[in-house]
Amino acid sequence: MPLISKLPQVGTTIFTTMSRMAQEENAINLAQGFPGFGSDPALLELVAKYTRGGQNQYAPMSGVSELKLALAKKTQLTQGYYPDPETEVTIVSGATEALFAAFTAVVRPGDEVIVLEPAYDSYVPAIHLNGGIPIFVSLNPIDFSVDWELVASKVTSKTRAIVVNSPHNPSGQVWSREDVEQLASLVSKTGIYVISDEVYEHILFDRRVHISLGSHPILREQTFVCGSFGKTFHVTGWKIGYCIAPKVLSAEFRKIHQYLTFSTVTPIQYALAEYLENPQHYLGLPAFYQKKRDLFVEGLKSTPFTFQDSQGSFFQLVSYAHLSKKSDVLIAEQMTRQLKVACIPVSVFYSTGQDHQVLRFCFAKKEEELEEALRRIQKIEILFD
Template identity: 40%
Template sequence: MMKKPSANVGLLKESIFSEMTMKANQLGAINLSQGFPDFDGPSFIKDYVNEAMEGPYNQYGPPSGAMALRLSLGEMYKKIYGLSYDPNNEITVTNGATEGLFCSFLALLDPGDEVILFEPYYDSYLASIQMVGAKAKPVTLRGPDFGLPIEELEKAFTDKTKLIVLNSPHNPTGKVFSKAELQALSEMIIKHDVFVISDEVYEFLTFDDHKHIPISSLPGMRERTIMISSSGKTFSFTGWKIGWCLASEELTKAIRMVHQFNTFGAAHPLQVAVSKAINKIEDYLVPFRESYQKKREILYEGLKKSELQPFLPEGTFFILCQIPQGKNKTDVEYCFELMESKKVAAIPPSAFYSRSPEEGQKYVRFCFAKKDETLRSAVINLLEAKG
């Protein structure tokens, strides 16, 4: 009898994103489930790729990332947030933010360590924690404001707590944690002497008066924080998978050790192109935010007229909605009903909960990183089916 694969793999489940996208394609539904645009990013950034591929950038680059990109990142974070990171020893380019997360979890955790994370969460967090042999300690964010539950959070710390995972702007709730919330969180982190993985891939997608604040910018937090972000969400090229980790030299050494034996390096010409795009990011961000503000309004105003109760997101490109109580359906059942009867695909958020999945069963999540006409068509479908 053949031996079985790793028991750790048995803990994992198929990603809900793949499942819902496949079903949407089968039914011909408008796909507002998975978080990727149905349009390409700017053509001038594609031109940068073509230029790079005509240059000396088609072989392996440095495992830590193309120096041009690390320099651009260092300048960007200094200019926008006042954060100083050494491109040589404190910035690492990864194959998207998800690989950066995976390398960071492996770099920090040992079997038996405890990790506090806020549910709902990106499902990759739990998978990485389980593969390391660590234990997740979820703390639930609850509507309508999805703020940090400070008292509950304090109780989650034990002498085994090694790490806390923060995501702001937050997927899927759209919450942008305030400076007061981050200060309260940082005080607990310092008190209990733990590390932070801060997933900031939606850092430039904030709306109205809400501003993203990196937790590493607060006193005492830089040396214990790994800040992770990506070009995919900002420039609308999610298939390029160019992400990065910013951390102290000590933590960066550990991340790079894992990264070199995981993927070795990210696509060299794409890194060079992203570096040039970042050099123009200040001019790019104003129209970028304006376009997404418009998309948010199209979908939010449409959802308000439906049977769903949408929460206005402060950031990200997602809208979380409460399912009508009289439906007596779980989020999964409701999402399949949407696809079959209204030809609109959403994500059931209970997949992002492990402590309180019943909390997630009250909601569905829509993505508005779509063409305006795609969003308008989805709204028409939702409203035509009403009643």
């Protein structure tokens, strides 16, 4: 009997494909979203300290108390509210697990989940695996703003949840206070849950601030805030993240987490707890990334691309729609093979592959690497003939 796939549309992701192509072509990889530089040696030392010190057995299911407490304190400092560390904070194996567990906690067969697209690729499979139906709403293709009337028009009696992401991958768009209020008035008193992907919470530009949905008194009651230490501390390979949600939601979330992974890597939890004691370790991130974003957008100004400066995350979009109607997948491939710079075609972030001739670059790379990539990208016009 052939196995009938539960995810028939899912194949190898574009991130794997482009990274493999980048490797084959010896191209600079600005495709996949991971930092091209190391973490703070002090953090690595802390991990060594706790592994050598013997913290190598299972952690408590919901996370070690020290890390949950440190995260609650960070949330108080940056977002002005204090989640109960023992009942509202759960440490998980990456934001991907947090998102999956949150979807699994709330989505039942036949439930509708509103997805704003372009969207990060883990949301839709998680909805499908739980028998849910994604209801897609496109963001404005120029500035990636949310059309709240359009979102409201998609709400039905079957709407169980909405998944949102700010700072946004792939666009770099950051929600305003107005967006947060619009969402609050849309979902208040409806029983619609909010799954808020905030993995780029500390990567913001031009003095922007991140408004966590957990900081909103109405939204807090129905939101799962999902975060990632991998993104914040340049250690994406560690796969460690968290979920903050009210006690009743966290209780259901933990039931899923308990049987997905049970618990998360112990010595790293202790190391992060100690590292978080110094708020500068995360408050310094905007200045660190601003230099890279500025260098990258300055260089892009002497290319024929059009773009809006990224507001947050470590991604920059560029458009070539005024130059060519060639597909973004083709241009991304040609850029990798001929110019030796890999990027991601943004059509892959849409359920129907909408192609607006837009490419995504990751600028979480060393400055020399960005400069070399920019030199190569200058020749982009040869791809449009």
